[in-house]
Each structure stands twice: as structure tokens, then as C-alpha cells.
Amino acid sequence: MKITFLGTSGSMPTKDRGLPAIAIRKERELLLFDCGEGTQRQILKSDLKIGKLSKVFITHLHGDHVLGIAGLLQTFSLLGRDKPLEIYGPPGISDFLKAIIKTVKFTLTFDVKVSEIEKGLVVEEEDYYVTCTPVDHGVYTLAYALIEKPRPGKFSPEKAEALGVPKGPLWKKLQLGKPITLENGRVIRPEQVVGKPRPGRKIVYSGDTRPCSEMIKFAQGADLLIHDGTFDQNLKEKALEGGHSTVIDAAKIALKAGVKRLAIFHISPRYTEEDVKKLEKEIRDIFPASFISYDFLTIHIPYSS
């Protein structure tokens, strides 16, 4: 699983940073979290394959997080896409999309499945699910968590051999969690050769939010927390007023939630890249495993065990 930060600026783009969009690459699909203006071009400039995009999750209906969807739908239609696209977002997302499709003239060549969600399970697939929870931004805003289901435990060839299970289809069967019977009639149960299920990975994306206790609960133990960090601590009041967090707020949330890694996101366009380096130092004093994301940064999320 790889995360690509496609746009990391807050509210307005800059020369160097596009508007919010984060891609999560899974084996067979590409998921997009938020889709600010210009996202389709950011995808083109990255090494992501736009055709693999299967699901878009929108945190809230502020323009800088959502205006890129329209262009994406048009481009997919021009490319003759026939695979459906799932779009999830807070109440209002459906009206927004209907209004765009009605007033901007293009024909969709594929189904757009729009789901308005408020809290809880968003979508469940074979090996992962996505949940959401409201956070504190002013307009109704969702944080999302992508959580992989536990993987089967580790298979021990040594134990299997010691129990006299011949290498081949019987090993496979045990790996898949099924008991087998040896030629001598002895039954071998999978737990005799396979370890405990290993936890999957958990990626949490805050959307735009003030620091809030809901976020601490929701991000608990995440392998990666991507959190709003719009301002520096001197602009704490401005941050609260606008429904945002400072980078220090984000670091404290990460600490309290016991996450493994923190990526700051949604940096105000006022900061130069030099400022960003200084802010990064400040947050690392509070939460060492943290960084401020930048456009096209791609990181791999390892399994924790």
C-alpha cells in the first residue's frame, strides 16, 4: 500500500502545492481522498494510473476539496470509461454533482454511484473497509479511516514438516485455514502450523478540522495519520476561527492517538518551503515520527508485524 500526496496546500493553490487530494494505491485499485481543483492534472504528472481509480472519498463540500471531481468525470467520459465510479461524501455531495452534470454540458459514459454518508462504515471490500466520523470544521466534515482486515498468520514450514505434512497442496490448504487429514489418518488443524492472524494497516485522514477528541479516538494506533496542519502556533486563534489545526495541534493529536507516523497536510499558502522546514523541526520535538507532506511525495506503509 502506497500513499501519494497529490495536493497539499490549504484553501488556495501555490506554485509548488496543489489543492487537497491524497491517493492510496492498493493492489487492484486506486482510492482518492478529496479532489481539489487540478487533481486530474496532478494524477497525470504522477506515476499513478488514472484508469485504476475506483473510489473517491470527499471530506467536505468546500471548493478546494471537491471542485476537481467535475473535470475528472469529464475526462473519464472523454476516455470512454465504462467502469462505475463510486463517490462518497457528506450530505450535499449528491446535489453538487447533479448541479454540475446538469449545467456543464457533458455526457457520462459510466455510472457514478454517489453515496451520502454521515458516520460509521462507508464501504467494505474483501481485504479492507473504510469508516468515517464527523470532525470539527464548521461545515459538516468527515475524517476517514482505511482499515485493512487482519491477514492470515505466518505459515511455519518447519512445523508442517515436523508434523509430517508433505510440501504441496496440503500446505496451501492449511495456509487457507482449513484442516487436513494425512495418509495415516491423522488430522492436522491449521493453528498447529499457522501463527495468529496479523493485523492489517490503518490509514487515517482527518480532512479539515480543529483539534478534537473525536480525532484522537478515531486515529487510535493508526500506521499513518494525515492531519490538518494549516497554521503555525502564532496563528492558533486564526486556526480555531477557520476550523483548522496548527501543526503543533496535529503533533499533539498524533501523540495522544498513539499513531506510528504523522503527515501534516493542508499547509497555508503563506508559508515558504523554508518556513515549512522550520515548522517540521518544531513538530518533531513533540512527535518525532512526523513530516510535512509535499506534492507528489509517495510513501510506502509497512506492516507493523
Next chain:
Amino acid sequence: MKITFLGTSGSMPTKDRGLPAIAIRKERELLLFDCGEGTQRQILKSDLKIGKLSKVFITHLHGDHVLGIAGLLQTFSLLGRDKPLEIYGPPGISDFLKAIIKTVKFTLTFDVKVSEIEKGLVVEEEDYYVTCTPVDHGVYTLAYALIEKPRPGKFSPEKAEALGVPKGPLWKKLQLGKPITLENGRVIRPEQVVGKPRPGRKIVYSGDTRPCSEMIKFAQGADLLIHDGTFDQNLKEKALEGGHSTVIDAAKIALKAGVKRLAIFHISPRYTEEDVKKLEKEIRDIFPASFISYDFLTIHIPYSS
């Protein structure tokens, strides 16, 4: 007057080319013709001053020509703009903007004056006016012409001196077209020292269109014609089907309209920059004063006399 090509790709962006947007810089204002997704960031990447933008002219309601307006409005509001913004476009532009403002949550800090237009005079200012005419694209599409009013003729200091007009305020008065009376009671009329009014410049932008006779009339004698040239001649049928022109079509229109210079625009994303160079050679065989525009190209338009 300078023209900056902010986005020159057709239908879809590429790594190198953004979606349609052309800026015309006049002394006191910045005019924008079309506003595809990502235009606000293209302006940021150019040397244009976004705050100077006073008028936006939209050719038609296809997403690639219009979707950037929403982000522009949001950014202006975040910057606290109070100066009104004028937006001109074909019928439907008002519904599009209303739908966006209603469903995407942001408050406008300034007046957006939307005018739906179909043909003829669009706006008149002290030193220029803009007219439009429908072209042939499928959906209702406008071409625009920015036409400067004639400038006063050239003042001849030699003639003024020969007539005994002392250098100073009286020269200024004559330059402004007013008669003056000398101390000796002799009246000097401006036409005695000022030449004939000199024509202003004319810039024509086709929007998306099939080659059409209306365009030949409309672009007559323009200093610069910016014309749809989506495809090469081998894709002539595809061009007609989609309501577009080939680069050769554009060159022929330029020839028939007797324009001074042709800029091809709205290049299909299928062409590499190497293809573009080849196409440029082909059109120069038909119309030598032509080029294929690219993003951030800025050209100065000289007076013809």
C-alpha cells in the same frame, strides 16, 4: 497589450498543457477568455497579477472551458476581494454559477456580475469594446473580438512650431483634439497639427469551432486570431464530428480573414511536442505568420500603424 496563453490543451490537460484560458493584459485591467480547471494556478505560475482580473469571457459551457471559475471565485473571496468581477458567457452560465455557489460552500466577498449574451456588443469601455458572435461547435459557442477604439493621430511638433504654437499646455490641448487661440488671436484647429486617427488593435478568439464562414467575417483584418486547431488533417472527420477544426482549417480561415497573425490553440492531448513542431511547419506553408501556442507563452501585439 500582451496576450498570455495560460492553458492550450484541448478537452483534457496534459503534463505540459493546461485547460483553455487566455489572458489579455491591458494597461489597467486583466481580461480572461475561458477559464478551464486549474486556471487560477496557471495565473499564479505566470507573471500576471490575479487581483487585476476584471472581466471573464466564456465561450461555451463545456467543462474544460469553464470549470476553473469556481475556484477563482473562492480564492478571490479568501483574499478578501471587494472589486466586482464581470463574467460574460452564453445562456446557461448564470445557472452554472448559481449552482456552484449554492452547492459548494463559500461566501462571496464581492459582486459577481453575470451577463448572458448571444451576439453583438458584449461590453464597451473608454478605449476598447468586446463583441461576440456564435460559431459552429454543437453547443452554443461564442467567438469574441476585443477591438480597441482608434487612437488620436500623431501630433507634429514641427507643424505646431511652424504655426507659432508655444510648447506647453496648448500642445496638450491640440493633442486632445481641441482648438486653441494664440495670443495674436489666430485660431489653430487640431487637424492642422495632428494626423488622422490611427486604428487600434483587434484580437479575435474563436472558442471551439468547426471551420465556418462566420469566423472569416468576424476575424476580418485582426491583428491576432486565436483559433481552434484540435487535430491534424488526417483526423478531419473526427474534428468535424466533435465540432472542432484541424490546424489546416485554422490556417485557411486565417488566410481568408486576412489576419496579421494566427495562434493555434486547443491542441489535442494526443500530440507530443515533436508532433506539434511538425504541424506548425505544415500550417506555415499555408499561412506563414502562424504558430501553435503553448502554456505561458506571452506575446506583445504591436500597433499596425
